[in-house]
Amino acid sequence: MAEQLTMKLEVRHLTKTFGGVRAIDDVSLAFPSGSLSAVIGPNGAGKSTFFNLISGAFAPDSGEVLLDGEDVVRRSKAERMQLGIGRAFQVASCFPSMTVAENLMAAVTAHLGQWGNLARRFPLPGARERAREVMELVGLSHIADVEAAILSHGDQKLLDIAIALALEPKVLLLDEPTAGMGPDERWGMIERVRGLWDQQKLTLVFIEHDMDIVFQVASTIRVLCYGRVLAEGTPDEIRNNQAVIDAYLGKEEHDP
Numbered sequence: 472m473a474e475q476l477t478m479k480l481e482v483r484h485l486t487k488t489f490g491g492v493r494a495i496d497d498v499s500l501a502f503p504s505g506s507l508s509a510v511i512g513p514n515g516a517g518k519s520t521f522f523n524l525i526s527g528a529f530a531p532d533s534g535e536v537l538l539d540g541e542d543v544v545r546r547s548k549a550e551r552m553q554l555g556i557g558r559a560f561q562v563a564s565c566f567p568s569m570t571v572a573e574n575l576m577a578a579v580t581a582h583l584g585q586w587g588n589l590a591r592r593f594p595l596p597g598a599r600e601r602a603r604e605v606m607e608l609v610g611l612s613h614i615a616d617v618e619a620a621i622l623s624h625g626d627q628k629l630l631d632i633a634i635a636l637a638l639e640p641k642v643l644l645l646d647e648p649t650a651g652m653g654p655d656e657r658w659g660m661i662e663r664v665r666g667l668w669d670q671q672k673l674t675l676v677f678i679e680h681d682m683d684i685v686f687q688v689a690s691t692i693r694v695l696c697y698g699r700v701l702a703e704g705t706p707d708e709i710r711n712n713q714a715v716i717d718a719y720l721g722k723e724e725h726d727p
């Protein structure tokens with residue numbers, strides 16, 4: 472597999488309003504190259520909007536998104552993907568009627584800027600090889616020829632992550648990788664995510680509501696509340712932060 476160099480991700484004074492709602496309000500955060508960070512916070516805190524601003528799905532009202540110091544805020548979503556920002560979603564976003572392998576080959580082919588080749592009967596050799604590598608990496612090889620529509624929920628989420636990885640991201644954003652899973656499946660998924668981070672040397676940021684997972688897996692945690700950064704620090708610092716306890720951790724239920 473091609474070597475993946477990590478990149479530092481930074482946002483400065485990022486702001487996004489929807490009508491009267493300041494979904495992200497003057498947020499400045501840095502995610503060091505190769506770090507594994509969680510973004511947490513109550514429902515409606517602005518976490519998904521934050522990811523949408525980084526990936527380019529939304530344009531901010533103001534502020535910067537820097538990839539290794541280069542401001543990409545005026546770049547399109549596709550351009551940011553080419554530059555190395557990958558994203559997987561809360562709800563998996565693959566082509567349901569295509570198999571696991573076909574989904575990955577389509578993603579690679581599109582990434583190579585060769586949409587015209589999607590209709591070819593035989594995919595590009597590079598696409599087939601990359602799809603095979605990524606399936607091995609995430610543990611989907613045994614179901615390469617299964618249609619995405621009939622995969623289990625967990626395997627669909629894995630496929631979504633695999634599609635993001637197929638595009639060789641340097642920064643990977645995972646929006647609730649364990650959403651909708653039972654306790655055992657959650658731990659299996661997050662261990663796999665941690666393994667990928669370790670192996671691929673990615674800068675990985677994940678949104679997660681399960682605090683056991685967050686405190687166990689993340690090396691640094693950023694807490695958003697009402698669109699602002701309430702706190703950032705190590706798991707121990709966040710666990711003992713009174714403002715975070717009052718706004719979030721003190722509540723019994725963190726699942727959306």
Ligand SMILES: Nc1ncnc2c1ncn2[C@@H]1O[C@H](COP(=O)(O)OP(=O)(O)OP(=O)(O)O)[C@@H](O)[C@H]1O
Nearest residue numbers: 489492494512513514515516517518519520521727
């Ligand atoms: N496309 C949109 N149009 C209008 N308002 C939006 C849009 N996206 C988000 N919002 C609003 O912005 C605020 C932040 O929402 P966001 O989904 O980013 O929060 P979140 O922290 O991801 O929440 P959750 O944990 O429930 O997924 C909310 O008040 C939400 O209603």
